[in-house]
Amino acid sequence: MRTRTPVPSAFLLSGFALLLLLAPLSSLAQDTVVQGVVTDEEGKPVKDARLTFSDPGRGLEFVLKTDKNGKFIKVGIPPTTYRITVESEGFLPLESEARIRFGMRENIKVKLKRPISVPDTDEDMTAGSDLFKAGKYDEAAARFRKVIERFPAQYEGYFNLGLTLLEKGDIDSAIAALEKAAELNPESVDALFALGECYFAKGESEKAEQSFSRAIALRPESPMAHYNLGLVLSKLGRNKDALAAFDESLALKPDNASGHYQAGLAAIRLQNFDRAIRSFEEFLKLEPNAPEAGQVRTMIEELKKRMQ
Secondary structure, three states: OOOOOOOOOOOOOOOOOOOOOOEEOOOEOOEOEEEEEEEOOOOOEOOOOEEEEEEOOOOEEEEEEOOOOOEEEEEOOOOEEEEEEEEOOOOOOEEEEEEEOOOOEEEEEEEOOOOOOOOOOOHHHHHHHHHHHOOOHHHHHHHHHHHHHHOOOOHHHHHHHHHHHHHHOOHHHHHHHHHHHHHHOOOOHHHHHHHHHHHHHHOOHHHHHHHHHHHHHHOOOOHHHHHHHHHHHHHOOOHHHHHHHHHHHHHHOOOOHHHHHHHHHHHHHOOOHHHHHHHHHHHHHHOOOOOOHHHHHHHHHHHHHHHO
C-alpha cells in the first residue's frame, strides 16, 4: 500500500461553530417532525450536509441530508433524545444533542464554521515537506513538530508528522500523530488511509479494517480504499469479504492490475478456480511483463488442470 506525500499547505476539511435552537412550533396530526437548516458563518446554506440522529441505547439511527437551500426535514421520527452529528466537506463536524418530543415540530438551526488553517507560506511546513521528499525524515519531523507547537489545533502538522514517522518506521508514534489528525479532522480520508497503513504494518488488522471502512464511508467512490480493505480482510482470512472488496475496487477502476491479482488469490482460497483464472488472465492482459507474470501463468495452468 502507498502513503501520501505531505503537502506544504492546508488542503483538508475542518472547522465548525454551533447554534442549535429547538423550538416547538406546532403539532401536526400527531406526527413528530424534525426540520431545520444548515448554514455557514455568513448565513449561506450548506448543501449536502449530512446529519446523523442516533440513539445507541435504543438502536435508532437516522441520516438526513440538506438540500440546495441547506434545509432538511424528517416526518415521523420516533421521539427521544438524539445525539446529532453534522458533517460537511470543508467544515469540522458538529456533535450535540436534541430532545425530539412526541407530536411536536422541532426546528434545528446549525451554523458551521471553517477553520483557520496553517498558512500556505509557513516556513516550517514548506521546509518539512521538502525534507520529507529528500528522505530526511528526522529533520522533517522536527519541522512538523514546530508547526504543531504554533498551530496545535490544526490538522496539517499532525498529519504530515504522522506520514513522516510512518516512513521512518516509528509506527507507534505515527499512529499517535495520525489519531490526533483524525480527531481534528474526522472527514480526512487521507488520515484514515495512513492510519490503516500503520495498523496494517503493525499487524493490527482489525484496527486497519476499521480505518479503511471509515474511509470508504466517507469516500465510497475511492477504488484504493476498497482495495486496501480487501488486503486487510485477506490478512484476517475473510476471503469472501476480501473478494467482494476487490470487486468493488475493480468496478471503480477496472485497469487496476493489482486488484485483479489479489482477487485471483482470494478466489483460489475460496476454491473458486474459474474466477481465479479469469482474474489472473485480466492481470496478464494489463501487466504481461510484470515480475509475477511467469508465476501467474503457471498458476493458471495448474488451476485449469484441477478443473479438468
